[in-house]
Amino acid sequence: MQPFGLRDSSGGGRILRALLQEAPVPFLSICTSVRPPAPPPFGREVHLPPRPYFGRIEATRFARYLRWIAEWRRPAFERALERTILEAGATAIHAIPHGEAFWQAFQVAERHGLPYFLNVHDDMRYNLAGHPKLDFLMDRLAYVWQRATGRIVISEAMGEAYCRWFGRLPYEIVTDGLPDELPEAPRPRPEGRAVVYFMGALHLSYHPNFRVLAEALDWLRARRPDWEVTFVTRGSRTPVRPRTVPVQELPYAPEAEVARDLDRVDVLYMPLPFGEQYCWFTRYSLSTKLVTYLGSGLPILYHGPADAAAAQLLARYGAAVQVHELEPDALGRGIEQALEARDELVAGALRLARERFRLSDQRARFWKLLAGVPVEASTD
Structure with missing residues (x-):
């Protein structure tokens, strides 16, 4: 019930x-x-x-x-x-x-x-x-x-x-x-590309995160002019769009279609809201989005408070790059780090997926x- x-x-x-x-x-x-x-x-x-x-x-x-x-x-x-x-x-x-x-x-x-x-x-x-x-x-x-x-x-x-x-x-x-059959290694990534992906409901509490993400994507585009930088959402409309980076907004879809999305993205964005008013959620709950991300074979970029249950679990396994502030430069560097350290991050995420999920x-x-x-x- x-x-x-x-x-x-x-x-x-x-x-x-x-x-x-x-x-x-x-x-x-x-x-x-x-x-x-x-x-x-x-x-x-x-x-x-x-x-x-x-x-x-x-x-x-x-x-x-x-x-x-x-x-x-x-x-x-x-x-x-x-x-x-x-x-x-x-x-x-x-x-x-x-x-x-x-x-x-x-x-x-x-x-x-x-x-x-x-x-x-x-x-x-x-x-x-x-x-x-x-x-x-x-x-x-x-x-x-x-x-x-x-x-x-x-x-x-x-x-x-x-x-x-x-x-x-x-x-x-x-x-x-997650299924017992999980990837054995990171998914291949074309050089010179950074497709950042978010799936699920975009709650009002996430809007500050997304304002910072929009600025971070513009920062990354300026820093890496030779890269193809894109932001893709599945199931939600982003409240703020970057000025220089294209955004693709996809409708809500069943799990099978979400799985197909993962073949064409590079970094998975995992936001949680900042602020004491959300602590009863962040400190104790785990999003089903996180479970999907862990089994994807893609690097995860966590953007939220350091004392969240998700942050603590991800840190224990070295399963994500973590950014604990609402600063565009820090989040932009987090995207770069997620791409550079993809092998180690994906290995930690898959180990966590196999052991716990x-x-x-x-x-x-x-x-x-x-x-x-x-x-x-x-x-x-």
Whole structure:
């Protein structure tokens, strides 16, 4: 149960698709978003919204008042949730805490003696910032952490932080995964070319990074006039364009098309937002974009705070050039360094991918915890 559908383009949707495809036991996905999800790519999914969807009003300043409609309808939603779980014949509940529904599902589990598995992708202080019930929900999250049958987190940084705050208990790290067959060496790169690539949603918090990137690309073009410098985005429009460097904006596409993109790019841009207001996200979450990048055979340019979970993990393996400031010259030199040190960077990234992010290993940990089902995992 989670507030997005299986076909959702978010990182959460991508993780669930990876884990549930070819599932060893039957499952029912309960999507609790107010907006109806797209039909699932496989499996069974039902839409159970806590309130009606109001179309264009959802994107206006009046949207914050719609929470009170959900509060008014809460008893009806809780009855519908319980009925859906019981009619499905559920033998366990798996919930992602992106709203109040994780707590409502836990109450169903307690009443009916069902195993309950908590799976934390993002800290609620980030994805529910400003929510009137945030303090209550953080208290309930601590309660559920202590009493869940099993706990799953997206990163070691998150698991260790939750153990410090809520109590030292076992947890599994599960996220998106990569095929067992990964490149053995860096992809070939034509001389005199620097194609910088970004994929995924471009959040407002990334706009300062992209303003600096635009200036860095212009800096690189002036410094290397004989190079073909290009910026390519997949799934987002860049908020700022360089003055001298062409930009190619590609629409959102499935994973297979993204994989084809990687045959014609040279450096993968991995931004994370700067500023304390984003620390609950950067310090504990890992983007699924990072997983794709690690298995690409291309050098990664990380541009974000040094204390982020992604930065710490990449540094441990020497898997990326890192720039921890909003300075165009520093970012431009980072692009040059990524191209010059591509062999060492790609070797570190592939080692990290093999050790921590193979899909067979992710599925094995997930299903062994949830259902006690042994799923064959990689052993080499």
